[in-house]
Amino acid sequence: MSELHIPGATPARGPTAMQVARDKEDVLVGDEIVRHRLASRVIHWTVAVFFLTALFTGMPVWSPVFGWMANLFGGLSVCRWLHAWLGVAFVAAFLVMFVAWLRDMTFDKYDRRFNVFEYMKFSDKEDPDVGKYNAGQKFFFWAAGLGALAFLLSIAFFVAIVGHIYLSTAAEPGTFRSMTRGTVTKSWARLHHPRWYKEVVGDGKDR
Secondary structure, three states: OOEOOOOOOOOOOOOOHHHHOOOOOOEEEOOEEEOOOHHHHHHHHHHHHHHHHHHHHHHHHHOHHHHHHHHHOOOHHHHHHHHHHHHHHHHHHHHHHHHHHOOOOOOOHHHHHOOHHHHOOOOOOOOOOOOOOOHHHHHHHHHHHHHHHHOOOOHHHHHHHHHHHHHOOOOOOOOHHHHOOOEEEHHHHHHHOHHHHHHHHOOOOOO
């Protein structure tokens, strides 16, 4: 993996990182690295939407405490019907994502050193052998897979989703853009996923 070069084009006229992110990933474009191509981002947000809507239609069915949520979808009877189909849609969408990301989410020898407590300190130093996804992200992927297969949309999983959202926004600025623009900055990649950064840029040095 290396910087994307367009034959006969000057840097100023070359494609932007967002344009490249439509169909490529793990490539360097100027000062940005394309982390997620468009297809990956669409799959991610489709799974997220189906999960959240299945959750919010299921909560008023599960307990009267959340009965007010039923009004958002047209009533409790609608929620009962909609929740089942949204659950099926979530599992189907997740299976697509599972197949697409399976290779990247395989644990390797470097993941053994991952320390969730050190990670939660949000320091400016991380294991230099962290690849495109760290052990925590891989663990979440497999946990979500088990949840999808077991069709368990529980409160505990909702808490995990909240944590996932927090870690991808406020806790680590620059992460959310990888699922919107499809790109991250080189400095972000070098800090949070050093090994992946080196694999993409080659020698790990700025160009």
